[in-house]
Amino acid sequence: MSEEYRQMWTDLGLDLEAHDALLEALGKGYQDIYLSQENRPQGMQYFDFVMSEVHGLRVKELIDAQKQGRKVIGSFCVFVPEELILAIDGISVGLCTGAEFGFAEAEKVLPRNTCALIKSAFGFGMTKVCPYMEASDMIVGENTCDGKKKSYEVFKDVVKDLYVMDIPQMKSDSGKELLRSEYLKFKEKLEQLSGRRITVDDLRKGIETVNAKRRAVHRISELRNADPVPISGMDALLINQVYFYDDPQRFTESVNKIADELEERIKEKKGVSAEKTPRILISGCPMAVPNWKLPWIIETNNAAIVGEESCVGERGTRFLTDSEGSTVDDLMDNIVDRYFNIDCAIFTPNQSRTEHILEMYDKYRADGVIHYSLQFCQPYQIESGPVESTLEDKGIPVMRIETDYSQEDAGQLRTRVEAFVERLKG
Amino acid sequence: MRSAGIDVGSRTVKLAVVENGKAVISRKSENSFNPLEICGEMLDGIDYDVLTATGYGRHLLGDRLSCDIISEIKAFAIGARELLPSCRTIVDIGGQDIKAISLDENGRVIKFEMNDKCSAGTGRSLEIMAMALGSRLDDFDSLALTAEKTEKISSLCTVFAESEVISLVSRGAKREDVALGIHQAIVNRLMGMLRRINVREDVLFAGGVAYNKCIRDLLQKSSGADLHVPDDPQIIGALGCAIYGMKD
Numbered sequence: 001m002s003e004e005y006r007q008m009w010t011d012l013g014l015d016l017e018a019h020d021a022l023l024e025a026l027g028k029g030y031q032d033i034y035l036s037q038e039n040r041p042q043g044m045q046y047f048d049f050v051m052s053e054v055h056g057l058r059v060k061e062l063i064d065a066q067k068q069g070r071k072v073i074g075s076f077c078v079f080v081p082e083e084l085i086l087a088i089d090g091i092s093v094g095l096c097t098g099a100e101f102g103f104a105e106a107e108k109v110l111p112r113n114t115c116a117l118i119k120s121a122f123g124f125g126m127t128k129v130c131p132y133m134e135a136s137d138m139i140v141g142e143n144t145c146d147g148k149k150k151s152y153e154v155f156k157d158v159v160k161d162l163y164v165m166d167i168p169q170m171k172s173d174s175g176k177e178l179l180r181s182e183y184l185k186f187k188e189k190l191e192q193l194s195g196r197r198i199t200v201d202d203l204r205k206g207i208e209t210v211n212a213k214r215r216a217v218h219r220i221s222e223l224r225n226a227d228p229v230p231i232s233g234m235d236a237l238l239i240n241q242v243y244f245y246d247d248p249q250r251f252t253e254s255v256n257k258i259a260d261e262l263e264e265r266i267k268e269k270k271g272v273s274a275e276k277t278p279r280i281l282i283s284g285c286p287m288a289v290p291n292w293k294l295p296w297i298i299e300t301n302n303a304a305i306v307g308e309e310s311c312v313g314e315r316g317t318r319f320l321t322d323s324e325g326s327t328v329d330d331l332m333d334n335i336v337d338r339y340f341n342i343d344c345a346i347f348t349p350n351q352s353r354t355e356h357i358l359e360m361y362d363k364y365r366a367d368g369v370i371h372y373s374l375q376f377c378q379p380y381q382i383e384s385g386p387v388e389s390t391l392e393d394k395g396i397p398v399m400r401i402e403t404d405y406s407q408e409d410a411g412q413l414r415t416r417v418e419a420f421v422e423r424l425k426g
Numbered sequence: 427m428r429s430a431g432i433d434v435g436s437r438t439v440k441l442a443v444v445e446n447g448k449a450v451i452s453r454k455s456e457n458s459f460n461p462l463e464i465c466g467e468m469l470d471g472i473d474y475d476v477l478t479a480t481g482y483g484r485h486l487l488g489d490r491l492s493c494d495i496i497s498e499i500k501a502f503a504i505g506a507r508e509l510l511p512s513c514r515t516i517v518d519i520g521g522q523d524i525k526a527i528s529l530d531e532n533g534r535v536i537k538f539e540m541n542d543k544c545s546a547g548t549g550r551s552l553e554i555m556a557m558a559l560g561s562r563l564d565d566f567d568s569l570a571l572t573a574e575k576t577e578k579i580s581s582l583c584t585v586f587a588e589s590e591v592i593s594l595v596s597r598g599a600k601r602e603d604v605a606l607g608i609h610q611a612i613v614n615r616l617m618g619m620l621r622r623i624n625v626r627e628d629v630l631f632a633g634g635v636a637y638n639k640c641i642r643d644l645l646q647k648s649s650g651a652d653l654h655v656p657d658d659p660q661i662i663g664a665l666g667c668a669i670y671g672m673k674d
Binding site for chain 2: 411414
């Protein structure tokens with residue numbers, strides 16, 4: 001895709017040389033990891049196309065939209081309500097945080113023992129290789145974990161127009177009030193940025209668009225309870241990753257098409273792996289593009305991933321937002337209600353997350369759970385202990401993994417995953 | 427039927443051949459930068475019907491030879507039960523791995539802990555520490571056993587522990603006391619893993635580091651469990667592979 005977009009990348013201020021290196025690594029990774037899979041649903045071709053144009057066509061679409069006065073809002077977290085962004089006719093994009101790129105630069109301003117996701121955001125920003133970051137009219141940070149909260153203080157000098165939103169840490173009445181006031185402020189900020197006032201129809205339309213996207217993803221999730229599984233965990237993860245930056249309508253249509261195809265596959269008993277392949281549920285930290293290391297190790301070890309309890313997965317998409325209401329305030333309440341349910345590990349206590357893991361374990365007929373934490377991500381690392389013991393008390397096999405974006409531990413991870421899969425086979 | 431098992435470890439390659447349920451051959455060789463060549467040499471002239479591989483080089487071998495592959499965890503579980511049928515816990519310290527494996531009464535793996543990319547507490551870290559104290563690895567345990575007190579090594583990281591050792595020595599700490607501190611630090615790291623899997627007796631101690639008398643003593647004391655150390659603690663994985671191959 002390189003040649004035709006070079007001018008666009010130059011205009012965005014990207015470092016072309018570094019960006020070429022990134023695209024080459026990404027392309028090769030995708031080839032080795034994704035295109036080598038067998039029995040993929042036809043519909044995944046759309047996502048192959050999206051990935052091949054990830055820094056090309058989609059970025060061009062954003063820039064074309066900006067020329068028509070639309071705003072592009074970049075963010076890092078499922079707590080940033082897309083409904084509001086769509087209500088100003090804006091475009092919501094998830095920013096690059098999934099690769100070990102520019103870490104040396106990032107470590108100039110961050111401690112080495114910062115989680116890979118945060119370091120990656122800085123790495124992409126500081127080395128000027130993320131077109132989404134450069135194209136954003138505003139970037140939204142959110143005070144979730146301490147790592148992100150504190151690093152946004154430094155990040156404001158890396159990108160232009162960083163807007164930071166506070167996020168509660170307890171599911172209390174006052175916690176909810178905080179979220180409500182933060183969302184109201186965010187709404188005002190968006191209105192100011194776009195110069196348009198959000199009407200009840202705008203907001204309802206935003207809600208319906210996002211709900212449609214979520215419903216499409218729910219269809220895929222539910223079809224993954226079939227044995228043999230009709231779609232790989234790798235492909236399902238990719239869908240969840242692309243969720244964050246594709247055009248919502250087009251995404252929804254493409255995902256629904258895949259869901260139709262999967263329904264046919266299930267009727268024909270056609271799967272990506274053989275029947276009775278050990279089924280694994282992944283739970284833990286988000287996996288942003290192109291962080292495919294662990295799923296790839298799992299699925300090249302004769303196991304199938306049947307669900308991801310993750311922000312890039314069911315934790316992020318499972319709830320719909322109620323679209324009923326006659327005023328903007330009503331709909332804002334619905335949005336607050338919806339997002340306040342998210343059981344991110346920054347909340348204390350966070351029992352509902354464990355309950356959701358158990359629910360997914362049953363629903364997708366998993367045989368075992370792999371808990372995935374990024375190194376130095378205290379909320380998920382600490383929570384993995386109680387999660388593990390609760391699951392083990394119920395006789396569910398669990399393995400906890402702590403890793404980062406490097407490939408150094410791939411051998412050890414492979415050994416551990418193999419042993420875990422052997423254990424599931426009995 | 428003759429079943430061969432090969433454990434391609436980071437430091438040592440181990441081979442075991444089982445016939446009619448009895449181990450007939452066991453061989454070991456130091457590994458090199460060319461593990462395939464070493465495996466080839468070891469298998470040279472060996473007559474077998476099936477081959478099963480484990481260890482960090484298992485996939486390399488699996489790609490070249492027709493053989494089954496099982497993880498070290500499974501290989502150790504099978505091998506340990508062969509030598510000690512009542513075994514419920516396996517502790518293994520190899521060249522670059524530490525493992526703690528918990529088995530149910532039927533020998534199935536219930537839970538295991540393993541180091542990730544960090545080499546703290548492995549045989550390799552012991553080797554580096556021995557070197558820092560000017561001792562040969564083989565004599566390192568004897569040196570530690572002559573200590574009068576333990577110089578506490580607080581860091582588990584091989585790199586940091588090495589600089590800690592150097593600063594202790596330069597402060598006039600006795601070499602043998604530092605050596606004992608290093609052994610204790612390794613056992614502490616192991617105990618962290620053992621606590622997570624719950625130690626049940628009987629406990630089998632495997633891997634090259636099981637030859638180290640000081641580690642054995644300290645581990646026995648810390649865990650409160652009787653340790654069973656097989657005559658050849660390094661062969662467990664290869665033996666497990668060979669037994670596994672007998673199955674079909």
